[in-house]
Amino acid sequence: MTPYFMTVLDFLIRMILIYYIAIHGIYFILIVLGAIEQKKYHQGIQFREFKRISESPLTPPVSIVICAYNEEMVIVQTLLNVLQLRYPQFEVVVVNDGSEDGTLQLLIDTFQLKPIDKVFRKQLQTRPVRGVYNSALHGNLIVVDKENGRRADANNAGVNHARYPIICQIDADCVLEEDALLYMIRPFLYNSKVIAAGAIIRPSNGMIVENGRIVSRSLPDRWIPLFQAVEYLRSFQWARLGLTRLKSMLCISGAFTIIKKEIFIAVGGANTEVMVDDFELTVSLHRYIHEHKEARDFEITYIPDPGCYTQVPETFKAYRSQRNFWQRTILQSLFKNRDMAFNPRYGMAGMFGVPFYFIFEAMSAVIEGLSYLIGVVVLLLRIDSPTILLLFFVFGVVLGAFVSICAILLHSTTRMREENTGNLIRLFLASFIEQLGFRQFHVFSRLMGFYDLLIRHKTVYGYRERTVYKSSS
């Protein structure tokens, strides 16, 4: 081994160590910031406030847009769920995005859909619409059947058909809490400068849903979704809230977003040129805020109430496909918006948000993959003893578990805490066990995302699975 090689190796090891400490340190700070925001949020909710919102004639009406592509397994429960939301006035616009399964027929049969001649303002360009249907059972349910054009295109078609000034976009595999819309609309009511909001999303695997109603909330039974439950706790519940505090939250999940229609249209709607639209839409909103003088004091907010539950992958195959896709989408969007990085024109979003997402979200798989590679090299060339390698590995595991446990600790201070100590212990176990194998699989899936984007230029989602909700019987 040349001294030059050893110097480079030593330098790399030190850099990786610093990176690990920095990423976990930043996540820890974000989690603490998120907890402070959550406390403020709950202190700010006043006696009978949601009741007042639900009864006020001045609460703005909302159009719920649901894009459905091959969703026959879940779409009926999702619709039954949203049609029972507690909210003064809303409509549901389902966009059947050229499904190849029986989604449309199922909707026609279940909700007694009838074709209508609906005229709409085509404010956003979309793939051709084949037909519009209205439900004979629910006057506020519209189904738009269109040619396939991915979620962004379907969202735009839904917004074209939406009547109301506020748009709520949800995924077809989501179920909402009965008061979810009331939680989401609240910041818009007290601040006319709020233009969009996201909310906590949690896995729905393990929940019991009957006739669209959430009967019981429990942790997933299987390990793969359980690991993701810990991850969602870390990132959706706390870190995104912390990032919102820093005006740097660049991804309102498309699974549950609420946005002013005029702003959605002003930013050109969902971007159909990227693989997935939610990250790109949030970045567009930040751009809009910083590029328009009149929009300078507009705000994007995050609601720390558990409003939405989504199905997370239950098999390695589906998980690998999802993470591969997420990695490609974040890389694509960050590359597309690279001009924002360290650009003071974009405020905190440019100075912190974009660099943070690039260094600690997009690149983390590469750095972690590199650390494993170095470990193998060191072991094969017998540069250091296996004990030292093990030491580094344990360091990574303990650091990861520390951040997860902080997230669980804060989770226990809220009203969303686990009411079953057994479940809490399962969460702890998951936060340790995920570091031993599952995390490495996660890194591998994301590295494949790099490969698929940069070498294979792959843009399709890949393998996806849906399961029916558990029922009490």
Next chain:
Amino acid sequence: MSYYTRIAYVVVLLTVIVLVLSVWVVVFNALAIRRQAKAMNNRSILRQALMSYMKGESGAEELKKTISGRERLMVGLVAQLSHELGEPSHSMLVKVFDMAGLQTLVRKELKTLSQSRNWRLRQRAATMLPYITERQAVIPPLLHALEDKVILVRFSAAHSLATIKVVEAIVPILENLSLPEKWPIERTIEIFLEMGIDAVPVLLHYLSSPAAKDPCKVFAISALGLLRVTEAVPVILDHLDNPDKEIRIQCAKALGNIGASEAVPALVASLHDSAWEVRAAGARSLRAVPDDRAVNALVGTLGDSVWWVRYNSADSLAELGSSGIAALQSALVHEDRFAREVSRMVLQERNIMKSTQSTTGS
């Protein structure tokens, strides 16, 4: 100490922290669940005791005994019961505070409202006070809270004043909550709607007063419109030519909400306003009064340069019945393309005319 030894120490330290934290979280969670269950149980016992007392099924001494040790829960519970059961129970529940010697709780809330540095606590006090003390005792501190530097505290105080129908609070509410920029107009108007018809004379008097401020007038006019006060029409008409665009918009909207026929000429005139928002509001409001003058004027704005004015005009024509629909059908061959398109769109939307290109947009 070598580099690796230092890392080893950090690993050991972190491992200890993680393990301690884990145990602590389990214990903390278990204690929190227990505390929550205990609080719910106490709340339920207290609620039953209060209900029995109010029904005359139990005596004061028995109630005092139940309250003892559970004082902390009283403010929230009394507020909830008072809200659920309405006015007669409210007076009784306030007396419970006196009888059980809980005046310290009331004094504490009053002190919080006026002195606390935490605005969320001030806001909570402003919300809870009307439920736990006599009306007269709470009015001055709530009126004072209308000048709080945090708008949400002012808002909660205003809501509380509206709940107990304090009409003398209307002008201070207007002056402290009629804010441009971030604060949405609807929130302040909700307060007047909660106050109901009692607010009308004060709002009318305010609008006629020379001291009235323009931003406040916007709120007053809008509230009168939503309360559908016909006596307000002359006052609102007086403001329809105000130089402030926002006032003109709210006047046009309010006249539509009230639906008075004497407003038609003024609304027709508003269709020629320089601000498109006023024209759009006027066009929408004209649907409220079936009148031929409205039909003729709305046909004229079918070709307006702004889509919303055109759409509202067409939509109002469709709402005005047979004469309006006939006018829309005639407009299908209008020389102006905009007028033709918007008429076709509205007729299709209402299934009056079948679409040939129904889903291609317009």
